[in-house]
Amino acid sequence: MAAPAQHSSVSPAQDVSFDAAVTAQDLDRQLRDAAPGQVIAAALRELGRDRLAVVSSFGTESAALLKVMADVDPAIPVIFLDTGWLFEETLAYRDTLIATLGLRDVRSIQPLDETLRRDDPQRDLWFSDPDACCRIRKVEPLARALAPFAGWINGRKRFQGGARAAMPVVEWDGARLKFNPFANASREDIELIYASAKLPAHPLLTSGFLSVGCMPCTSRTAPGEDERSGRWRGKAKTECGIHTTVIS
Ligand code: SF4
Numbered sequence: 153m154a155a156p157a158q159h160s161s162v163s164p165a166q167d168v169s170f171d172a173a174v175t176a177q178d179l180d181r182q183l184r185d186a187a188p189g190q191v192i193a194a195a196l197r198e199l200g201r202d203r204l205a206v207v208s209s210f211g212t213e214s215a216a217l218l219k220v221m222a223d224v225d226p227a228i229p230v231i232f233l234d235t236g237w238l239f240e241e242t243l244a245y246r247d248t249l250i251a252t253l254g255l256r257d258v259r260s261i262q263p264l265d266e267t268l269r270r271d272d273p274q275r276d277l278w279f280s281d282p283d284a285c286c287r288i289r290k291v292e293p294l295a296r297a298l299a300p301f302a303g304w305i306n307g308r309k310r311f312q313g314g315a316r317a318a319m320p321v322v323e324w325d326g327a328r329l330k331f332n333p334f335a336n337a338s339r340e341d342i343e344l345i346y347a348s349a350k351l352p353a354h355p356l357l358t359s360g361f362l363s364v365g366c367m368p369c370t371s372r373t374a375p376g377e378d379e380r381s382g383r384w385r386g387k388a389k390t391e392c393g394i395h396t397t398v399i400s
Contacts, residue, residue, distance in 0.1 A: 169324075175324070176323050184320075185336070188333035188337065191321060192221055192224045192228075195331045198303070199301075203303060205230070207294065207304055207305070208232055209242075210354075211242070211363060211364045212364055215346065216345040216346060217333070218249055218253055219253055221305070226253065231297045232261065233261055233289070234260045235366050237367050237369075241354070245352075248352055259297060261296065263288055263292065268288065278369060282369065283389065290394055291394055298399055302328055303328050305331040305332075305333060306332060308332055310336065314390055315395075319332050320332065328399070361373070362377075363383055365392070371385045
């Protein structure tokens with residue numbers, strides 16, 4: 153009599169997740185010392201344009217990633233989270249960079265009206281519960297926007313410190329492949345991309361904003377302060393949640 157079939161205790165979903173995590177580790181090994189453009193090209197080869205997106209805040213350092221991406225393929229979809237609390241200057245900067253770099257598929261994603269009416273009717277959630285505010289204005293909209301994609305690219309750098317200091321170049325975030333082409337980049341590398349491509353600066357940079365997010369949660373940085381110290385100043389919060397949550 154044939155022996156009964158052995159059933160794995162691992163579910164199909166766990167198998168897929170395990171395979172993807174192994175793929176991420178392999179890619180990370182291959183791309184550990186690669187230039188940002190090589191990382192983006194490899195992501196494109198691995199997934200194809202229809203399954204890959206860049207996520208950009210169009211902040212003070214965003215043009216560097218967008219320039220490198222545009223040199224590889226300006227039609228890679230770019231997701232921009234328009235939270236409803238952004239500076240006019242950021243919205244204008246988005247339009248400037250679309251025109252300057254020839255970006256062909258920038259998607260401005262907003263929170264759902266019904267969610268805002270239900271959870272933030274007074275527009276004061278940023279003050280009473282900033283984590284909940286980020287969840288409905290950033291994390292949930294990003295989950296909707298990323299639904300069709302199997303991988304995403306972002307512009308975080310290790311030199312920004314905190315949880316970012318140890319990130320790999322490629323990782324499995326629990327739902328998708330995540331490419332961090334600037335993980336190894338130095339501040340000087342970013343400045344060199346701006347200078348050599350003559351990229352326009354974010355309009356608020358010269359006013360003392362080294363990092364720009366939503367209006368209520370962004371302040372100027374003093375000389376010598378860390379570049380992200382103006383974000384959620386006075387609070388323990390340092391991340392909005394899109395890089396610390398599984399976006400699914
Ligand atoms: Fe709300 Fe501030 Fe988060 Fe923007 S950064 S979504 S205003 S808590």
